Amino acid sequence: MPLAWLLGAMTICLIATFAGMKLSKPGAITLAMRAILGVAVGSAFTPELNERLIGLSFSLAFLLPYCLITALCGYYFFKKIGRFDRPTAFYSAMPGGFQDMVAFGEEAGAKLQPLALVHATRIIILVFTLPFLVSWIEGFSVDRNAPYTWPAHQDLAILFACGAGGWFIAKMLRISGAAIVGPMIASGIVHYLGITEATAPRLFMELAQLIIGVHIGCQYQGMKLKEMGYVMALSLAYLCVLGIITVFFVFCASFFATADPIAALLAFSPGGQAEMNLIAFAMDIDMTYVALHHLIRMVIVIVGAQVMFKLLTSFIK
Incomplete structure (x- = not known):
């Protein structure tokens, strides 16, 4: 299977949950794993990034309309069809991170149970289907005999410093998603500088x-x-709506910004930042492109979500 460690663990835990077993979430160790992922994703930001800035900027320009259209369509879907109250409908529709949207929704008075369930379903379905879809399109094969190699001691120390230091600084600055964003930026800087x-x-x-x-x-x-x-x-039905929106923007990025369609599919898929980056890394799909898009999408959603919610609730009944 593609991403066997990820999909295998996820599947067994889902089966155990639906069977009625009480499981304890990994907790803080998950943040440490996100830091490792951030360091790995940051390693894609090499000096060659300079040559791609113009092409990337054309593709990144589609993110703002993507977020706006997704939010508006989702708001109407959950409000009119799902009969959710306004805050629950809005934050269920936003293509942001699970924890961020639940936190924002709680502050706005949303019902946490359906809100959390909508985002959990969206992420689980996308994480489970995208690796198989990419494997089918790209003919991806898993190398079972690849050796386990280790960087030199000084390189390993630099990577560790990027992970721990980047996470600490991002947390001090109260940056959303600090565990992955901080290490990714720190790692991106040292790799971009050729250190x-x-x-x-x-x-x-x-x-x-x-x-x-x-x-x-x-x-x-x-x-x-x-x-x-x-x-x-309801979440599965909304995923069909999201799928249509995503395919449209994947076509736009591929046609107008000459982006690779598979990379664009992962970049514009409304999954979690960590999960989409992990799929891109594990399947060797243009990490720079995918990571930049999800980072910018996260910034747009985090900065604009609360402002847009106030506008929607003021002018749209």
Whole structure:
């Protein structure tokens, strides 16, 4: 299977949850795995990035209309069809991170149970389907005999410093998604400057897949079965709407910005930043392109979500 560590762990935890077992989420160790992923993604920001800036800027320009259209369509979908209240409908529709949208929604008075369930369903479905879709299109094969190699001691120390230092600084600055964004920026800087060319060891990346897979698989833990069926069905229907929007913008990025369609599919897919970057890294799909798009999308959503919510609730009934 593609991404066997991620999908295997996620599947087993989902089965255990639906079977009624009580699981404990990985907790803080998940943040450490996100830091490892951030360091790995940052290693894609090499000096060659200068040659791609113009092409990337054309593609990145589609992110703002993508976020706006997604938010508006989703708001109407959950408000009119799902009969959600305004804050729950709006933050269910926003293509942002699970934790950020739940936190913003709680502050705005949203109902946390359906809000969390909508985002959990969206992420799980995308994480499970995209690797198989990419494998089918690209003919991706898993190398079972690839050796486990390690960077030199000084390179490993630099990567560790990027992970720990970047995470600490981002957390001090209260940057959303600090565990992945801080290490990614720190690693991107040292790789862009040519200080090191090393990336995170394969063993660490497989461990990150395993823990993140467990974390995703435990998202339904504690949710009521009575409400779960209705909201999951609603979420699947909304994913079809998101799929149409995503395909449109993938076509725009491919046609107008000459982006690789597979990279654009991962870049514009409304999954979690960590999960989409992990798929791109594990399947060797233009990490620079995918990571930049999800980073900018996160900034747009975090900065604009609360402002847009106030405008929507003021002018749209």
